[in-house]
Amino acid sequence: xxxxxxxxxxxxxxEQHAIQHQANSIKRVSIKVxxxxxxxxxxxxTAFDTFKEEGICKNAELEMHxxxxxxxxxACDNHQEVTQYNISCPKCQSTQTRVLDGEDMYLMQLxxxxxITQTS
Numbered sequence: 751x752x753x754x755x756x757x758x759x760x761x762x763x764x765e766q767h768a769i770q771h772q773a774n775s776i777k778r779v780s781i782k783v784x785x786x787x788x789x790x791x792x793x794x795x796t797a798f799d800t801f802k803e804e805g806i807c808k809n810a811e812l813e814m815h816x817x818x819x820x821x822x823x824x825a826c827d828n829h830q831e832v833t834q835y836n837i838s839c840p841k842c843q844s845t846q847t848r849v850l851d852g853e854d855m856y857l858m859q860l861x862x863x864x865x866i867t868q869t870s
Contacts, residue, residue, distance in 0.1 A: 753790060757797040760857065761807050767860055768806050775863030776806050780813040784852040786835070791816065819852035 764776050779798075783789050791814055798812045819832050823839035824846040832840060837847045 752788075753793040753797045754801070756789060756855070757794065757801050760798070761801055761805065763857055764810070764860060765806050768862055771862055773806075773862035773864070775808075776810045776860055777863055778811045778813055778859075778861035779807065779857070780815070780859040780861075781855060782815045782817050782858050783855045784817040785819055786849070786853045787855040789855050815858065817852050817854075820850040821847040822850050823847050 760779070760781070764779055768774075768776055783791055783794070795812055795814070798807075802808055802810055819835065819837075820829065821832055821837055821839070822829050823842060823844055825844035826839060826842040828839055828841045829850065830840055837849065838845050839847055
């Protein structure tokens with residue numbers, strides 16, 4: 751299950767951002783998951799809830815935005831969001847299409863907790 755390795759990398763990225771911004775904790779992790787990314791959202795959530803228990807993300811909420819497949823047809827110059835996993839143009843049925851969105855997963859936003867305070 752590659753969702754585990756994805757979550758470990760995501761948590762590591764969150765920790766790096768928290769250190770960079772001198773934050774004590776992360777409250778919310780917002781990600782974008784494309785329908786063709788190869789990531790199963792429910793498995794990803796389960797993995798996140800499992801691995802976040804130790805570390806800076808232990809109280810974080812995982813917010814997922816599922817990105818539908820968006821294609822551009824080179825034959826008719828149509829940009830279309832498609833609901834089926836079919837890369838043919840719904841307008842002209844051409845297969846001369848290019849995927850514009852819906853294949854990737856990435857970190858969109860973090861909501862961090864209070865900053866680390868320095869005591870003298």
